[in-house]
Amino acid sequence: MDKPFAPSARAPINVLVADANPRRAKALSDTLRADSSLHVQSVPVGMSLIDAVHQYYPDVVLVDMARADRDALDSVRALSAPALERPIALFVDEDDVNLMETAFDTGVCSYNVLDAPPDDVKPLLRAAIALYARFQRTRAELNAAQQEIEERKIIDQAKKLFMKNEKTNEMQAYRWFRGRAMQTSQRIVTIAMQYLAAQQKSDSP
Template identity: 30%
Template sequence: MSGRSSPSGHPIRVVLVDDHAVVRTGLAQLLSGTDGIEVVGTAGDGAEALEVVRETGPDVVLMDLQMPGTDGVAATRALRAEGLPAQVLVLTSYSDGDRIIAALDAGAVGYLLKDAEPDEVLAGIRAVARGESPLHPRAARALLSARRPTPAEAEDASVLTVREVEVLRLVRQGLANKQIARRLGITERTVKAHLTSVFQRLGVADRTQAALWAERHGL
């Protein structure tokens, strides 16, 4: 497995977060045997993850979602609220659309499933370090099909989440994704994920049609 993978040329520093010790150990063995990736800490829950990230300053946090106490979504949200630069890549068993949206809304930049091949996990970590947003194909399908609306539902703003309504209102105002991200305190990638969901829920093809829908419905 090849060379240096981070933009700076240094190893990608990773913190592993999972409540199962056997999973953490297996991931640590996989990553530690890979050139260009360095495991700098592990945590068994979200609260511990915050402490470890503060202490070690990783590039990437490989985050489980379902954990006792502070779960992965809450931990991701806390990392973003503190302005910590580590990027969160979710690694979980859950592929339902609502959970994916919750993780992205909290600030995660990628979403992988635990049945992924080891090479897919490594590729996901490298992609996050390059500023990309890897999504497991099944997670991507779930995100796109989450609550796909009927024609009647597509005329009802209640099919949208509160955050999607906020994003749609700003689209109607003519703001670009980067401006929306700054206004709402989320990442540009999360804005794009919300817009993808909005398009699917409303049955529109692009942001212009979405803005017209918002105007028609008084948003």
């Protein structure tokens, strides 16, 4: 079972280094390992980035490449699955505005144009993690708001049908659904969905 993304502020940052060039990957990994607050793993030769994320469960993925291209970003895009999604910092040697936009679209949250990684990469990694966490919170809030709107629509639809069938007003309809929810230890929206399903079934020929 995949572990959810939940980096600890006290524990070392678990970094996964992905670079198709073994020499570049080793050089970057050696630089990172000089910092005792970082726990560094490299994607083994022949292993896909997705498999490496499954195996190492990193807090952040650092992708380093001489010149990124859209094919190289396909593996990054594959990390968009909820169980695998991780903050990704990308290091490239050459600036490319179009590529940068594509990188952000694929899920990269830190795009860095550097001839060589700096001695202290940790601020960039922490920034990538912070941006990712903020994005996750914003997305969760938007999803919760959207779900609330959808649930209100279902409840309102069920209330209107109940009012029509039972000749009641809106307050009486709401009390009925709330009472059923309390009796069965279920949410009101669940009772509303069950009521709508039952009415639809009874109306079917």
